[in-house]
Amino acid sequence: GESVGLHLPTLSVQEGDNSIINCAYSNSASDYFIWYKQESGKGPQFIIDIRSNMDKRQGQRVTVLLNKTVKHLSLQIAATQPGDSAVYFCAENGDYNFNKFYFGSGTKLNVKP
Amino acid sequence: DAGVTQSPTHLIKTRGQQVTLRCSPKSGHDTVSWYQQALGQGPQFIFQYYEEEERQRGNFPDRFSGHQFPNYSSELNVNALLLGDSALYLCASSFGADNYGYTFGSGTRLTVV
Numbered sequence: 001g002e003s004v005g006l007h008l009p010t011l012s013v014q015e016g017d018n019s020i021i022n023c024a025y026s027n028s029a030s031d032y033f034i035w036y037k038q039e040s041g042k043g044p045q046f047i048i049d050i051r052s053n054m055d056k057r058q059g060q061r062v063t064v065l066l067n068k069t070v071k072h073l074s075l076q077i078a079a080t081q082p083g084d085s086a087v088y089f090c091a092e093n094g095d096y097n098f099n100k101f102y103f104g105s106g107t108k109l110n111v112k113p
Numbered sequence: 114d115a116g117v118t119q120s121p122t123h124l125i126k127t128r129g130q131q132v133t134l135r136c137s138p139k140s141g142h143d144t145v146s147w148y149q150q151a152l153g154q155g156p157q158f159i160f161q162y163y164e165e166e167e168r169q170r171g172n173f174p175d176r177f178s179g180h181q182f183p184n185y186s187s188e189l190n191v192n193a194l195l196l197g198d199s200a201l202y203l204c205a206s207s208f209g210a211d212n213y214g215y216t217f218g219s220g221t222r223l224t225v226v
């Protein structure tokens with residue numbers, strides 16, 4: 001199946017710093033990507049999405065960048081806060097529809113006060 | 114407005130038994146997807162139900178089956194439980210063919226002993 005992987009399993013940052021979480025995907029047919037945040041004991045929470053006809057999309061304190069040439073996705077979190085501590089997953093649709101998503105194994109973000 | 118609700122939150126079963134997990138979609142959503150999340154891994158797609166039929170299926174054996182009711186709620190059934198079925202089972206609901214508003218519940222933690 002599709003392979004969605006992350007470069008770093010754990011990322012530690014200081015409160016107030018910017019965080020960058022990276023993701024590589026293998027299926028060039030994927031045209032929709034989502035970043036999710038998952039806190040302990042909870043389901044994945046939607047953060048931001050991007051379609052393949054864009055290379056950048058911004059939300060509140062978050063930015064997603066998509067580089068289709070190298071099949072790379074990143075999530076930037078500005079002014080990281082303790083409440084941002086969680087596991088972050090990227091997901092891709094992989095097969096020209098939106099019925100299912102392929103998830104990577106996740107990156108744990110630790111925010112140090 | 115209630116989000117996606119799943120029951121039970123935790124469950125312990127013995128190997129070989131059968132289990133039924135339940136999901137109520139977010140108000141206004143008509144599509145339910147099920148995912149399995151092993152510890153330390155990203156969610157893996159099991160199947161999706163729309164209009165009371167299985168619309169798409171992931172790479173899971175026939176021991177995994179489901180159902181969707183006229184009120185859009187859904188059940189996931191797993192027969193002949195194996196130790197490896199221990200995981201967090203997540204339900205996601207969405208609306209329409211493009212799965213707008215893909216929203217996850219908090220999951221059911223299944224432990225097989």
